[in-house]
Amino acid sequence: MSGVQQRVVVNADEGMRLDRWFKQYFPTLGFGQLQKLVRTGQVRVDGGRAKTSTRLEEGQSIRVPPLPEQPDGDPAAPKVRRTIDMTADDRAALRDLVLYRDDEVIAINKPAGLAVQGGAKTDRHLDGMLSALKFGSPDTPRLVHRLDKDTSGVLLLARTRASAAILSKTLQKREAEKLYWALVIGTPRPSDGIIDAPLVKKGMDGREKVHVAGEDDTGQHAQTIYDTLDRAGARIAWLALQPVTGRTHQIRAHAAALGHPIVGDGKYGGAEAHPGPPIARQLHLHARTLRVPHPKRGIIQVDAPVPNHMADTMRFLGFDANVEPELLTGKSR
Secondary structure (H helix, E strand, C coil), X not given: CCCCEEEXXXXXXXXXXXXXXHHHHCCCCCHHHHHHHHHCXXXXXXXXXXXXXXXXXXXXXXXXXXXXXXXXXCCCCCCCCCCCCCCHHHHHHHHCCEEEECCCEEEEEECCCXXXXXXXXXXXXXXXXXXXXXXCCCCCCEECCCCCCCCEXXXXXXXXXXXXXXXXXXXXXXXXXXEEEEEEECCCCCCEEEEEXXXXXXXXXXXXXXXXXXXXXXXXXXXXXXXXXXXECCCEEEEEXXXXXXXCCHHHHHHHHCCCCECCCHHHHHHHHCCCCCCCCCCCEEEEEEEEECCCCCEEEEECCCCHHHHHHHHHHCCCCXXXXXXXXXXXX
């Protein structure tokens, strides 16, 4: 039996039903077993009883009771790896990603292509490797938010349970400022503004996609501030984007809705998102800056340098990837 866990709901899971959340993160747990755990109060959300149909909110804490381990001898059964075997080189590489560290928080520059959390089809993920970032602490750092697998940039971790709770509430209340850089197809007109378009998820498990809500949809409010930093003719533009809300795939869906999908984002931009060599077919979206109240003192701001594939494209287009990032909050109008 595994021990009791307290798991924080990240922004990508906001609005998800409790039963679907368990299916995603604990796929070996049967629905009947989950119903019994919920009915008897062993599963709790923010300390209170819940239902399997309860809709989750970012920052909430889910009590996961001791769960039966996967029976041996059943190779077809799905397994969730809570920790991942790492070599000394793996641990060193992960520590090299650290941008900021103190007694309460760690910020890393998550590489593109590394999943933040695991699932039935994801064996290698950051959540399973966080023990490499203990730095002498008895506690393993905790995730307080997440980035898409193919998005790089600043990812914040809490080093204590108390800091995790404070940071999760801070993110839930939208008190953190997140600045992204993206290269997009075409040049937006106007060159700066606010994308205000509610979003809704559609599709089956594993093939879900976020769309701008239509007249018959009940979408979630979503707003993104953007500014054009540079352009390569009419071909590609370099945008700074600051989400006011934090919906799943918000920036990717909003960029596509603007008519300018992110370079390398075939999911939302189709073939148009791939300009061709020498531009890599990777997603050109990067979490450049995070400014957030510290759990105990003041404000911290962390900037992450762009990944190699994006830096190469920017050099090719004549953009300067080394300029200092500027938050867009003052541009809201």
